[in-house]
Amino acid sequence: MQSAIRLFCSLGFQNTSTTKITKDAGVGTGTLFLYFKSKDELVNQLYLEIKKEMQVYHQIFSRPSLSFKEQLNAFWVDVVQWGLDNPDKFKFMMQFKNSPYISKFTMDEVTEDHQFVQNVMMQAMAEGEIINQPFDFLMTLFTSQFSSIIQYLTIEKRTNQEHLIQVSFDVLWNGIKKN
Amino acid sequence: MQSAIRLFCSLGFQNTSTTKITKDAGVGTGTLFLYFKSKDELVNQLYLEIKKEMQVYHQIFSRPSLSFKEQLNAFWVDVVQWGLDNPDKFKFMMQFKNSPYISKFTMDEVTEDHQFVQNVMMQAMAEGEIINQPFDFLMTLFTSQFSSIIQYLTIEKRTNQEHLIQVSFDVLWNGIKKN
């Protein structure tokens, strides 16, 4: 699975043959199909695995004592950090999202993955702290800025990473807050 | 080329065989290779074609008489509209960007494509109108929000599209402006 993630990231799904994966992993061609019925199943398993890992990571940040801004800020900083610590896994998830490879799983992804952000933003909107706009519209802004900042910091290695993570959140918050 | 764009968008580069393209276009298998030496060349030609079309579109917005905000705003509204009017072409460009298909062209893309935005933002930063941060960092925020809003409005057909385009720009500007 490690070999698969690495190769998928550098070559893409379709350019990575099962033979390449098994060679990289140092096993026989057939071994892969003892553990996964097909290449499709491998991709799905990888997706579900990483998704679960991310969700465990997400659950930490349910602290209703903090303000909406603080909750989102803490979430932002920590999950961006996860993306930077696991660039291959993150890149894999991005590729999976924009791929016509599998469709049935992509449906529930948004609803499950960003449950936490959804809840906080809905409350913040209800209490008038952020602008009153279609909810999925705001989520789009959030997730796009969120993933692009990870991509940027992964490519451009900078010394002031933590500062830029904070700035990226401030840009978002200043954009969506009221006034 | 129309068939190619349409199929590339719905199936992806690798899942679209040259036979599918020729069948969709209603010509023989070999005909494609009279006009393009290879599938690679077809993809490249498509990319260059659309890029040129976008650049022509961009050049309109060089009006130094307007303020920085107004210049960026006008650019934003009109180019988002282009993306909405040409969803397939836009999706193709997005796919091309995140694809390991071709590498030599992707280099010059950023520098050429967003020349206008670069110039305006550099001046705005120099005059203290927007926050003082690494330039490519701000460009990342700009382009990500820019492309995600097109994707969003393409999928979610809404009656208040123009309003949401304006809101999305305001969110960005409020995020990056000083104070």
Added chain:
DNA sequence: TAATTGACTGAGTAATCACTCAGTATGACA
């Protein structure tokens, strides 16, 4: 020791791919 199990192998297979090329169809000119 002999038998059984189970993880693993890699040459082989059918399907699919990008691409070719001998040949057809159409039309212009002599």
Added chain:
DNA sequence: TGTCATACTGAGTGATTACTCAGTCAATTA
């Protein structure tokens, strides 16, 4: 009518793919 030129065709080719399966090997059990 005959001759060339051009645009186009699609069965065919070699390469590559996901996937199979008869068989190897080491460890465990009788």
